[in-house]
Amino acid sequence: MSIWTKLETLDRRWVYLMVSIAVIVPFIIEAKFPISITPEARKLFEAVEAVPDSSNVFVVFDYYASTTAECEPMSRAAVRHFFRKDCKVITLTNIPLGGPSMSERVTREVALEYDKEYGVDFVNLGFKYGYVAVLSGMGTSIESIFPTDNSGTPLSELPLMDSVYNYDDIEFIFEVADNATAEFWVSIVNAQYGVPIGCGTTAVSAPKYYSFVQSGQFVGLLGGMKGAAEYELMMDQPDLAVRGMAVQSLVHLLIIGFVVLGNLGYFLGPRKKKRSAF
Amino acid sequence: MSGVELFQIWLVAFATLALFSFMYKDNPFYRVAEHVFTGLSAGYYIGLTWDTIIVTQLWNPMMSGRWWLFIPGILSLLMFTRLSPRFSWVSRTSLAFVMGVTAGGALVFQLHGLVLPQIQSTMMPLWGSEGVGTLLLTIIMVIGVISTLIYFYYSKEHKGVLGMTARVGIWFIMISFGAHFGYTVMGRVSLLIGRVQFLIEDWIGSFGQIG
Amino acid sequence: MRTTVPIAVAFIAGMVVAVSYFFADESAIGWLRLEFLVWLIIVGGMTLALGVVSIVRVNWDAVKKRKEGWPYKVLTLVSVFAMGVPAVLPESWSPLFGRNQGSIYEWLFTYLDAPMMATMFATLAFYIASAAYRAFRARNAEATVLLITATAVMLWRVPMGEAFLNLFPGDIPYFLNTYIMAGANMAVQRGIIIGAALGAASMSLRIILGIERTYMGRG
Incomplete structure (x- = not known):
């Protein structure tokens, strides 16, 4: 059996083991490389900077717990950025499984850093079912869609909500999404009500959303952990995403190595293997 | 701790x-x-x-x-008839309501919020562009959008000019799918990093706290 | 009766919502639209409960009939109720009930459900690495373009890879972002977005007009 044949029939668990090592090693041996900022991320940061201080803004937690590693650094950075500008942050989610819990936890943790008070400086509206109903309905009246906040307190009892009736009272929407909800925010809220939207999304969704950046429907875009790291750096508050980038580097190089090795085996190995490669 | x-x-x-x-x-x-x-x-x-x-x-x-909310209340209960093969047809009315409202909304926002703005942003002026780079980007965009739409147009056989344009579309699609794959790798690895970060920093980090 | 009523309901509901975009929120049709949207939240939201009932039924059935792996199904059932029951009990009875911070519900989500969901998806990194090794082949010109783009993007999106790309003449990271991501990739995605949106709009019209009825199922 030639070396190429051996490589072609390698037990998948060896691949898994190598990936595991590549993820663990950078935590032990730190290697630092500069992280560049893409124009899309910079645009988003500048758009948030341009939001007048003390404005009412939405931070939308449209992601599942499965993508916390990519999305949470973005939502955390967004809430930090708005609190830094003394903006009134209203959070909500279209994700039934865990969305309300994560928005509550993240916002409360960040609020502690900035000494912000619930009901006055921030409110968590929580979850309601149905993108079309929720996003369209809030254009007429937020209170009709969310009669209470996530904890069951009527909106009329929350001072922050006194000045917020519908999208006319919202200056900016920071949407963090790991699914197609971002498209609904674009097509319903931005198109019909004209509220500027910035989007942070998973790496899987990012290539699609370049189209919305070019059309101006998104003011900017953060793609995956790299996007989150870029935002953390622009905020001058490096956190989880920046730490994760060093690890990301090594695993990417390993996977590129796998692609090269797999192709070498494909071209240099026995012909019959070529036909059964897929 | x-x-x-x-x-x-x-x-x-x-x-x-x-x-x-x-x-x-x-x-x-x-x-x-x-x-x-x-x-x-x-x-x-x-x-x-x-x-x-x-x-x-x-x-x-x-x-x-708001007593009239008993109507959606009843429609919600009817939804549970889906669990019975004999009465599952009763749930159709509830389902039809959900589908109808969603379709009514979608009809407008798909056209007004996606199709029109996306087409509008594709129609960029070639003359008067800011430099060669922007001109090149505009050309790439127009050719890419049209050839992709034609590639996914299956109502006519891909022959002649249509076939040639669809071929161009394939090349564009391959570039986009390649970019998607690169990004997907990044996304999946990020999720793994999140868990390993917890295991190393929080869990192994907690070993010193025991005892 | 079995199909006429649902078709009429879908028609009325769809038309009200679609036509209301041309009227002010304060108009009668604007009021009806908002009512319908709230009703949608209620009726559609109940499908989540329907899913839970379905899961309980399937697992209960497996336990009752002692099907293979039934002890695990017991665990599923226990977990459903351990999470769900304290959440519906009034918070005034105990801070452990309800859905707020400090409740059993929140604790189980934060320390079991969320990390497990994150781990389930994290395993995909292993599968994608394995797929890259076994299936990602330059078998023809198109596949080669895909492979080269993917490799270049993978390098560009990480600091170490970007540093490597900067060793070559010309600004490769700028080229990748401007002409690949915001150029060719964007054009393709735009084509797909336009095509899918046109499809969704026509499907919506078919549902409102009662031409599309597959959502009703058979019977």
Whole structure:
């Protein structure tokens, strides 16, 4: 059996083991490389900077717990950025499984850093079912869609909500999404009500959303952990995403190595293997 | 670090490692974690539906005068007839309402919010562009959009000019799918980093707190 | 009766919502639209509960009939109720009940459900690495373009890879972002977005007009 044949029939668990090592090693041996900022991320940061201080803004937690590693650094950075500008942050989610819990936890943790008070400086509206109903309905009246906040307190009892009736009272929407909800925010809220939207999304969704950046429907875009790291750096508050980038580097190089090795085996190995490669 | 915090970290670590153990092979630890996960996820919906729909959206408003909400209340109950093969047809009315409202909204926002702005942004002026780079980008964009649309147009056989344009579309699509693959790798690796970060920094970091 | 009523309901509901965009929120049709949207939240939201009932039924059935792996199904059932029951009990009875911070519901989500969901998806990194090794082949010109783009993007999106790309003449990271991501990739995605949106709009019209009825199922 030639070396190429051996490589072609390698037990998948060896691949898994190598990936595991590549993820663990950078935590032990730190290697630092500069992280560049893409124009899309910079645009988003500048758009948030341009939001007048003390404005009412939405931070939308449209992601599942499965993508916390990519999305949470973005939502955390967004809430930090708005609190830094003394903006009134209203959070909500279209994700039934865990969305309300994560928005509550993240916002409360960040609020502690900035000494912000619930009901006055921030409110968590929580979850309601149905993108079309929720996003369209809030254009007429937020209170009709969310009669209470996530904890069951009527909106009329929350001072922050006194000045917020519908999208006319919202200056900016920071949407963090790991699914197609971002498209609904674009097509319903931005198109019909004209509220500027910035989007942070998973790496899987990012290539699609370049189209919305070019059309101006998104003011900017953060793609995956790299996007989150870029935002953390622009905020001058490096956190989880920046730490994760060093690890990301090594695993990417390993996977590129796998692609090269797999192709070498494909071209240099026995012909019959070529036909059964897929 | 308190005892409770330590317990929480170890519980998360156990669940994480139990699920990762499947990468070696199927085993009872994995099966336990998998089934607990399914149950908890379903259980999460009980609290959510009760609180965000039944209490705040239906019961409380009805009690404060919006009596007509009994209509969606009944439609909601009819939905449960789906569980009976004999009466499942009754749920069609509820389903039709959901589909109708969603379709009514979608009809407008798909055209107004996606099709029109996206087409409008594709029609960029070639003359008067800011430099050669922008001109090149505009040309790439127009050719890419048209050839992709034609590639996915299956009502006519891809021959002649249509076939040639579809061929160009394939090249564009391959570039885009390649970019997608690169990004997907990044996304998946990020998720793994998140878990390993927890195991190394929080769980292994907690070893010094024991005893 | 079995199909006429649902078709009429879909028609009325769809037309009200679609036509209301041309009227002010304060108009009668604007009021009806908002009502319908709230009703949608209620009726559609109940499908989540329907899913839970379905899961309980399937697992209960497996336990009752002692099907293979039934002890695990017991765990699923216990987990469903351990999470769900305390959440519906009033918070005034105990801070452990309800859905707020400090409740059993929140604790189970934060320390079991969320990390397990994250781990389930994290395993995909292993599968994608394995797929890259076994299936990602330059078998023809198109596949080669895909492979080269993917490799270049993978390098560009990480600091170490970007540092490597900067060793070559010309600004490769700028080229990748401007002409690949915001150029060719964007054009393709735009084509797909336009095509899918046109499809969704026509499907919506078919549903409102009662031409599309597959959502009703058979019977």
